[in-house]
Amino acid sequence: MMDSNFQSEPLRLNDLIDDLVARHGMWRVVRVLIARLASPRARRPLTDSLSDHLRRDIGLPPSHPPPRVPDPRF
Secondary structure (H helix, E strand, C coil): CCCCCCCCCCCCHHHHHHHHHHHHCHHHHHHHHHHHHHCCCCCCCCCCCCCHHHHHHCCCCCCCCCCCCCCCCC
16 A cells, blocks of 8 residues: 655745745745744754763763773683
């Protein structure tokens, strides 16, 4: 069964822009693009200062490997 959204060829940027303009109008698309360019970009939060416990809680690996436990055998 084929999906109705299946595209046999890749979408081109011009086609996407033409579709947006056809749906929403040229001035609205231009206004949104200008507003998006003028707004500050979101930055990734700095995680270097987090403890390893907090890093683990949010799914990040530890900042440095855990200390090695000496082998109890002699």
